[in-house]
Amino acid sequence: MAIVKPFKAVRPTRAIVGLVAARPYQSYTVNERESRMEYNPYSFLHIVNPGYKYDQEVTGKERYKLVKNRYLEFKEDGIFVQDEKPSFYIYKIVNRYGQKFNGIIATTSAEDYERDVIKKHEDTLAKREQTFKTYLKTVGFNAEPVLLTYPDNDTIAKIIRETQKGHAEFEFTMTYRDTHYLWKIDNKDTIATIQKEFEKMETIYIADGHHRSSSSYLLYKDEKGRNPSHNGTESYNFFMSYLIPESDLVIHEFNRLIKDLNGLTKEEFLIKLDEGYRIENRGLMPYNPSKPHHFSMYLDGEFYSLYLRKTNYQFKTALDALDAQLLYKTILRPILGIHDLRNDDRIEYVNGKHEMITIKSSVDSGEFMVGFGMCPSNVQQMKQIANEGLKMPPKSTYILPKLRSAITIYEY
CATH class of the missing domain: 3.30.1760 (Conserved hypothetical protein from pyrococcus furiosus pfu- 392566-001, domain 2)
Known part of the structure; x- marks a missing residue:
């Protein structure tokens, strides 16, 4: 039984989401990062590379604390706004090759990771796990979902199709010419239907993001051990995921x-x-x-x-x-x-x-x-x-x- 839950996402405003969104930090060269930050004050790269503001390299826990500060500044400036109601988010990507990916951004359970309901196919490096766990604990947020895949499901597919007929919260194209769309589902009945369909699934699979999911699990274990009032509903019990059907997944060598x-x-x-x-x-x-x-x-x-x-x-x-x-x-x-x-x-x-x-x-x-x-x-x-x-x-x-x-x- 796979557990998925809606959450109150913090999101960029519609007008600047295309300026805020960024590829993973490591995928940029140093020159690319500096160029984007120089000409785009809204880029998320300013948050994850906080030393740029002081024209110096900052590493370790000092960097993590500054990341949190930059993030709070983005919230204070109204660049990020949190939704009022827990929601699922239908997310569609159309890349420059015409490939389309449709899925749901939700939170998934660290206990499911522990119980092997969420299955893994890659080894992780302990050092990277611990580093990212410390990062998550210090900054208090995660901005990139783990990519999970599930068996094709007609009910979920129908909900996605029907939702996409409505007005998209976001629609923007990045410089790599991939177009992104986001719709919000906050209707309780629709949320319950989606959750029931996932509860029928014995397993779902990590497609990409093994270190992010394992680090979130380590954070869950630490926080659970420190919390004498732990009841399983705390935010650390879950991590953000993008769940797509198996037929949408594309694998290259x-x-x-x-x-x-x-x-x-x-x-x-x-x-x-x-x-x-x-x-x-x-x-x-x-x-x-x-x-x-x-x-x-x-x-x-x-x-x-x-x-x-x-x-x-x-x-x-x-x-x-x-x-x-x-x-x-x-x-x-x-x-x-x-x-x-x-x-x-x-x-x-x-x-x-x-x-x-x-x-x-x-x-x-x-x-x-x-x-x-x-x-x-x-x-x-x-x-x-x-x-x-x-x-x-x-x-x-x-x-x-x-x-x-x-x-x-x-x-x-």
Whole structure:
């Protein structure tokens, strides 16, 4: 039984929401951030980069306290206003490729996370979890929802369609040419219907935001332990999420770039590859794999196709059948000596929205020696891995939609 709850969102005013909303802080280069803050006083980047006001870098807890101050200033100046009634928020994104994403911004339960009603498919780093937990506790708000996915549901889909016939609270287009729409649902009967439909679901799945959800869970555990009057209704029991149906989720792959051949010559490397793969030289024309367990490779100015010799590899779990895991177990670890996919600086990742020509140019530049391309995984693979209690390797999926910060804000 999945628990979702409405909440009183803090939101930018309609007139400036497009100026306030921002991509995640880490996705900007330093020059991009400074340019946006210089010319846009309303950008949420001013809140999460509070040192800009004093022309200096501020880090750690000192930065978190200043983030809270900037946030309160935005509220005092009327840039942010809190809704009076608990609501669900129907949120639609149409990106520049014409892909449409429809879902509900709500709060979801930290207890559901603990009980594995909200399932995970990626490992998290303890240091990042603790850092973001401290951040949430200090600033007292969360401005970017976790992306969750649920089985397609006719009743919820009908409510979303009917709501979208009405006047949107927000409608704005960002510089990346994606258009965002927001509708508010504060009708008690409609809210109850949505909640009942989610209560029928045994599980929902984290698509993107594993660190944000795990940090919110750690905050919940801390606050629950400190509160002798805990009753389960406190704000820390929940975290903000954007829930979309599985059919709306788009998954791209992450391709791999490797800086060296682990001391092997090109010929030695190809011979070792031949033990596990049937190799075909595709020449100068970019090659993309067409089905799972096949890879493309760019090496020394030429493209290759790699076809797994299945007699040498057993699929015992859903994770074994995942291409990112297959590449790691058969090539990256045993041949190229890459054991730590998160921290080894010999490997870099390129999301699959970029074509193999990006792999080619990166290798041709001399920065990398070899690149691998793969097919994207799918929702069913992601769910099966989560259901088996397994975790994907890092950078196994590049999932859309990518959300903006500060369109709705949840206060703890």
